[in-house]
Amino acid sequence: MPQSSASRSHLLNLKAGEWVEVLSKEDILSTLDQNGCLDNLPFMPEMFAYCGRRLRVYKRADKTCDYIQGWSIRRLTDAVHLETSRCDGSGHGGCEAGCLIFWKEAWLKRAETTLVTLETSPVWTKGVASVQKTCSEACVCSASASQNAQGDTIYKCQATEVPRFTSHMSFWDPRQYIRDLRSGNLDTGMAGDLRTHRVLETVLGVSRIVHATIIGGFNEVQARRRGSRYPFVEGSAEKPPIERLDLQPGELVEVRSKEEILATLDKNQKNRGLWFDSEMLPYCGGIYKVLRRVHHIIEEKSGKMVNMKFPCIVLEGVVCKSDYHRLCPRAIYPYWRENWLKRAANVQAQQDRKEVLELCSK
Numbered sequence: 231m232p233q234s235s236a237s238r239s240h241l242l243n244l245k246a247g248e249w250v251e252v253l254s255k256e257d258i259l260s261t262l263d264q265n266g267c268l269d270n271l272p273f274m275p276e277m278f279a280y281c282g283r284r285l286r287v288y289k290r291a292d293k294t295c296d297y298i299q300g301w302s303i304r305r306l307t308d309a310v311h312l313e314t315s316r317c318d319g320s321g322h323g324g325c326e327a328g329c330l331i332f333w334k335e336a337w338l339k340r341a342e343t344t345l346v347t348l349e350t351s352p353v354w355t356k357g358v359a360s361v362q363k364t365c366s367e368a369c370v371c372s373a374s375a376s377q378n379a380q381g382d383t384i385y386k387c388q389a390t391e392v393p394r395f396t397s398h399m400s401f402w403d404p405r406q407y408i409r410d411l412r413s414g415n416l417d418t419g420m421a422g423d424l425r426t427h428r429v430l431e432t433v434l435g436v437s438r439i440v441h442a443t444i445i446g447g448f449n450e451v452q453a454r455r456r457g458s459r460y461p462f463v464e465g466s467a468e469k470p471p472i473e474r475l476d477l478q479p480g481e482l483v484e485v486r487s488k489e490e491i492l493a494t495l496d497k498n499q500k501n502r503g504l505w506f507d508s509e510m511l512p513y514c515g516g517i518y519k520v521l522r523r524v525h526h527i528i529e530e531k532s533g534k535m536v537n538m539k540f541p542c543i544v545l546e547g548v549v550c551k552s553d554y555h556r557l558c559p560r561a562i563y564p565y566w567r568e569n570w571l572k573r574a575a576n577v578q579a580q581q582d583r584k585e586v587l588e589l590c591s592k
């Protein structure tokens with residue numbers, strides 16, 4: 231996928247953990263085409279709220295998963311994910327998916343150092359000039375939704391456009407894992423400044439790559455053979471049960487065991503149409519806080535808003551780590567059926583008691 235002059239002239243080569251500042255609204259608009267995109271990546275209305283803010287790079291977005299054309303990992307360039315910058319759906323009909331936002335480096339500047347400004351950089355100014363004044367805030371907002379011939383609202387966001395701003399990347403391409411190491415995406419964040427600490431951090435990163443490569447290779451072969459993928463998750467329920475706990479944000483829940491969850495899944499690994507992904511297995515038995523109930527999300531393939539018959543649950547801090555999906559950094563929130571959770575009564579009681587004691591001590 232060819233890059234625009236704006237992207238080529240403002241490469242930062244950011245790494246995970248670096249601090250950046252999001253450019254002003256005017257500066258970002260000057261990089262966008264008439265469709266509100268840079269290199270086919272949409273700048274969404276929800277992103278304006280971050281303009282001028284100082285944030286830390288969560289991970290480089292050198293690759294991402296694509297669920298639109300059949301699952302795969304695809305390549306993109308000059309983009310990062312920033313900590314806490316998730317789409318709130320306010321510009322897309324209240325979608326509750328909470329996707330981690332993609333940021334082109336052309337929309338950012340390093341917070342620690344003084345960069346060459348737009349006014350004094352001939353290369354950057356030349357890059358902006360070709361698209362200058364072609365996009366406004368109104369263009370960005372209008373590009374987020376349209377009506378089809380049947381009168382349905384079709385939404386356009388970064389999730390629906392993944393195939394357009396990414397390119398094919400072979401599973402066997404080793405460069406993806408080299409980039410994972412160099413970018414800091416695999417760092418634990420616990421290493422110190424000593425050389426031995428950095429060496430250990432590198433060894434741990436390499437071990438994750440070896441793990442991902444072995445499992446990914448096995449699953450790639452299994453997919454071609456139409457065999458079971460690792461880790462093996464196959465339900466036995468002919469009619470998946472329904473359980474309603476009416477969980478609310480802030481409540482503590484315990485994720486049920488793998489065996490308990492398998493009993494709620496059909497042979498296709500689903501509970502009433504909702505997929506239980508293998509990336510959710512490591513959370514079994516853990517205790518987490520309910521972040522929100524999810525009632526409707528945008529379907530990536532069609533762009534239509536889908537209303538769920540039974541609301542799903544999103545848990546705070548529980549994201550896809552992509553241990554079985556080639557270390558994709560997208561950190562998608564898994565959706566949990568209430569069947570797969572139970573209230574952590576004892577833990578909740580202890581937390582309530584602690585809060586009461588803290589109030590009494592003030």
